[in-house]
Amino acid sequence: MEKLSKIGSYxxxxxxxxxxFSHHLFMGHLGNHLLNAADFHSNDRGYGMTFLNPIHRTxxxxxxxxxxxxxxxxxxxxxxxxxxxxxxxxxxxxxxxxSKGSKTIGYGRSIWAMIDTDTRQPVDILNIRNxxxxxxxxxxxxxxxxxxxxxxxxxxxxLVQSIATHYSDVDMNGHINSVKYIEHVLNxxxxxxxxxxxxxxxxxAYVAESHCGDTLNLYQEExxxxxxxxxxTKRSNATAEETEVVRSKVKFIKE
Amino acid sequence: MEKLSKIGSYxxxxxxxxxxFSHHLFMGHLGNHLLNAADFHSNDRGYGMTFLNPIHRTxxxxxxxxxxxxxxxxxxxxxxxxxxxxxxxxxxxxxxxxSKGSKTIGYGRSIWAMIDTDTRQPVDILNIRNxxxxxxxxxxxxxxxxxxxxxxxxxxxxLVQSIATHYSDVDMNGHINSVKYIEHVLNxxxxxxxxxxxxxxxxxAYVAESHCGDTLNLYQEExxxxxxxxxxTKRSNATAEETEVVRSKVKFIKE
Numbered sequence: 001m002e003k004l005s006k007i008g009s010y011x012x013x014x015x016x017x018x019x020x021f022s023h024h025l026f027m028g029h030l031g032n033h034l035l036n037a038a039d040f041h042s043n044d045r046g047y048g049m050t051f052l053n054p055i056h057r058t059x060x061x062x063x064x065x066x067x068x069x070x071x072x073x074x075x076x077x078x079x080x081x082x083x084x085x086x087x088x089x090x091x092x093x094x095x096x097x098x099s100k101g102s103k104t105i106g107y108g109r110s111i112w113a114m115i116d117t118d119t120r121q122p123v124d125i126l127n128i129r130n131x132x133x134x135x136x137x138x139x140x141x142x143x144x145x146x147x148x149x150x151x152x153x154x155x156x157x158x159l160v161q162s163i164a165t166h167y168s169d170v171d172m173n174g175h176i177n178s179v180k181y182i183e184h185v186l187n188x189x190x191x192x193x194x195x196x197x198x199x200x201x202x203x204x205a206y207v208a209e210s211h212c213g214d215t216l217n218l219y220q221e222e223x224x225x226x227x228x229x230x231x232x233t234k235r236s237n238a239t240a241e242e243t244e245v246v247r248s249k250v251k252f253i254k255e
Numbered sequence: 256m257e258k259l260s261k262i263g264s265y266x267x268x269x270x271x272x273x274x275x276f277s278h279h280l281f282m283g284h285l286g287n288h289l290l291n292a293a294d295f296h297s298n299d300r301g302y303g304m305t306f307l308n309p310i311h312r313t314x315x316x317x318x319x320x321x322x323x324x325x326x327x328x329x330x331x332x333x334x335x336x337x338x339x340x341x342x343x344x345x346x347x348x349x350x351x352x353x354s355k356g357s358k359t360i361g362y363g364r365s366i367w368a369m370i371d372t373d374t375r376q377p378v379d380i381l382n383i384r385n386x387x388x389x390x391x392x393x394x395x396x397x398x399x400x401x402x403x404x405x406x407x408x409x410x411x412x413x414l415v416q417s418i419a420t421h422y423s424d425v426d427m428n429g430h431i432n433s434v435k436y437i438e439h440v441l442n443x444x445x446x447x448x449x450x451x452x453x454x455x456x457x458x459x460a461y462v463a464e465s466h467c468g469d470t471l472n473l474y475q476e477e478x479x480x481x482x483x484x485x486x487x488t489k490r491s492n493a494t495a496e497e498t499e500v501v502r503s504k505v506k507f508i509k510e
Contacts, residue, residue: 015287015291016291016294016304016427017287017290017291017426017432017433017434019426019427020422020423020426020427021425021426021427021428021429021467023427026423028423032270032272036270036272039271050330074427075305166442166446167275167441167442167444167445167446167448167449168275168281168438168441168442170275170276170446171272171274171275171276172274172276172278172329174276177272179272183423186422186423187421187423189422190422190467190468191421191422191425191467191468193422194422212276212445212446213446
């Protein structure tokens with residue numbers, strides 16, 4: 001395999017049906033583009049899903065943080081650059097830069113684990129192809145946004161929505177799609193809110209998997225000016241048990 | 256403007272997060288690709304949204320029918336060809352062919368109206384740029400699937416789901432996104448159903464617009480073997496009135 005550069009670069013279009021009422025790309029669709037970029041980047045370099053799946057391994061997204069100065073508008077062409085900036089035994093850190101022409105409009109940070117698809121247990125990333133991924137670590141390119149924080153919530157967070165999950169929510173792994181959670185979180189604010197608030201930063205931590213038929217409960221707490229934490233739990237149909245699946249932190253700026 | 260061919264051809268990728276648990280592209284995402292193809296095709300030929308919006312006109316999708324022999328699988332590259340096969344004063348008919356390599360895997364048919372964005376009234380399509388669109392009508396290329404039928408439902412159709420609409424459901428026109436209705440309809444069947452049924456044909460007629468905050472009521476009726484009709488009504492927050500917004504017909508084949 002020809003040695004590719006450490007940074008993968010992907011040209012994208014803000015598709016009209018992926019834009020909100022204000023003609024800006026939905027954060028969920030941007031998140032989807034970042035996840036695709038990660039997928040393409042790792043596949044092209046030999047440590048992606050197409051190599052991993054036959055050997056019963058898969059990447060699992062653990063955390064994602066996106067911070068934007070502006071959102072692409074409908075029909076805008078934009079670029080997502082992505083690179084791995086750190087590899088540990090059980091986690092990698094991958095960054096993203098989103099740009100429009102020569103202008104950087106935002107950044108992303110993500111944390112990934114690798115698991116055995118049979119046992120669902122973490123596996124040593126450095127054992128894959130003799131640590132091939134370490135050849136592509138780029139610690140020089142800056143990603144000047146804060147790392148994902150530990151989303152702290154108190155017991156006063158209130159249940160604000162319960163959502164049934166359906167066929168369209170489920171991804172190829174049989175789990176609720178990572179991008180759907182982003183939509184669910186951002187649906188907690190009414191359309192009117194978005195007329196006067198810019199979504200500056202979106203953070204999400206994937207704690208556990210949920211499945212089709214689970215009911216998702218969303219708990220919300222205001223933790224600062226324009227800053228909110230959201231916890232999503234699942235209640236399975238089989239048992240009455242409530243388990244945390246997602247934590248998210250959202251920062252809006254009043255416009 | 257250079258005269259382009261009558262058929263527009265668009266290369267696409269079945270993105271991993273756009274695929275269902277069986278690793279096949281969701282019908283909603285395929286629908287989105289067809290609508291994009293229609294948009295690109297008409298823009299490139301001078302009668303698309305980029306020309307229409309400044310003169311306060313827009314295309315409105317009235318009907319869409321998609322019939323597939325197989326669905327693209329994750330990471331498949333596939334092609335959507337689209338062409339206008341008929342133009343009348345108030346409606347155009349646009350066809351689609353979906354292919355994978357040299358193999359045709361499905362077709363689509365759609366009906367579009369044009370409206371004045373100020374008055375929301377239909378306008379004469381043939382008045383736009385002296386009927387420019389008529390130069391691109393292709394009546395030779397076959398589209399061997401049935402036209403959209405009039406979806407007939409009886410009063411026995413039962414209310415099977417009520418859905419609240421949120422920020423992520425709303426498109427650039429401020430209406431509930433056409434593609435979201437496809438998801439809502441297909442969510443009426445449990446995941447298990449899709450393990451043993453192939454979605455052969457999906458038809459949808461957009462009767463009226465619904466808005467963020469409206470509650471959507473879905474009524475379902477089995478009208479044949481594997482054939483179902485679905486009516487979606489809206490109940491606005493302001494009035495208690497229930498109005499029909501969508502009719503859909505779905506045909507599954509047992510596998």
